Amino acid sequence: MSDSRDRRSARAVPSRREPMRRAREPKASVGEVAYLPVVTVNDTGAFLDWGQPSDLLLPYGEQRFRPSVGKRVLVRIYEDQQGRPVASQKLERFVADEAEGLSAGDEVTLVVAEQTDLGLKAVVNHRFWGLLYRDDLTRPLRRGQRLTGYVKRWRDDGRLDLSLLPPGEARLDVVGETVLKALRESGGYLPLGDKSDAAEIKTRLGVSKNAFKQAIGRLYKRQLITLEPTGIRLVPGASAGD
Numbered sequence: 001m002s003d004s005r006d007r008r009s010a011r012a013v014p015s016r017r018e019p020m021r022r023a024r025e026p027k028a029s030v031g032e033v034a035y036l037p038v039v040t041v042n043d044t045g046a047f048l049d050w051g052q053p054s055d056l057l058l059p060y061g062e063q064r065f066r067p068s069v070g071k072r073v074l075v076r077i078y079e080d081q082q083g084r085p086v087a088s089q090k091l092e093r094f095v096a097d098e099a100e101g102l103s104a105g106d107e108v109t110l111v112v113a114e115q116t117d118l119g120l121k122a123v124v125n126h127r128f129w130g131l132l133y134r135d136d137l138t139r140p141l142r143r144g145q146r147l148t149g150y151v152k153r154w155r156d157d158g159r160l161d162l163s164l165l166p167p168g169e170a171r172l173d174v175v176g177e178t179v180l181k182a183l184r185e186s187g188g189y190l191p192l193g194d195k196s197d198a199a200e201i202k203t204r205l206g207v208s209k210n211a212f213k214q215a216i217g218r219l220y221k222r223q224l225i226t227l228e229p230t231g232i233r234l235v236p237g238a239s240a241g242d
Contacts, residue, residue: 035144098158
């Protein structure tokens with residue numbers, strides 16, 4: 001009886017030699033730019049995990065450098081002449097410098113590509129290049145990160161300047177929520193005000209001094225904060241819905 005139980009227990013325990021099932025990436029699709037991990041490299045090229053049942057081929061002819069297993073690469077997914085999905089690191093073939101069909105204030109999908117002297121270059125709606133200026137960054141971003149952004153300006157040369165904050169009143173509402181959150185986390189007081197240094201405001205809250213001043217003015221009018229000589233204070237019991 002004991003031997004029978006032991007044999008059943010042994011069959012129930014997976015072999016240590018069995019390969020572990022790989023956790024797959026969130027799904028990417030044909031027509032998208034994505035930051036994908038390399039899972040295999042062979043004579044055909046590199047194979048990427050794109051969240052589908054079969055790994056995605058990055059042919060040698062579409063590579064900018066020879067990626068190694070475990071590294072991530074920023075690629076555009078497209079269909080080859082046989083209709084098979086493949087990847088390319090040569091984004092300039094698919095992403096245009098000059099945008100079309102967009103206007104200032106439009107909400108867009110961004111994929112962070114690379115750092116420049118001015119800020120971060122990003123792919124807009126998987127189709128166009130745009131720039132997030134360093135002064136407009138409200139939080140640290142990483143290469144390959146996908147997030148929602150907004151068209152700040154469509155320049156005369158057709159290129160896009162981008163923002164992480166919505167335009168107009170909605171932008172000030174977002175900044176106001178950031179200020180309220182920081183106040184709550186700091187016990188109801190922040191040593192920031194109209195005369196605070198712009199770099200200090202940017203470091204503490206991730207927003208420009210101008211946006212901060214406009215936001216606290218709105219919060220003050222809504223009686224959510226009080227203004228003091230050395231900072232701002234949260235009104236006890238006040239909430240953003242007031």
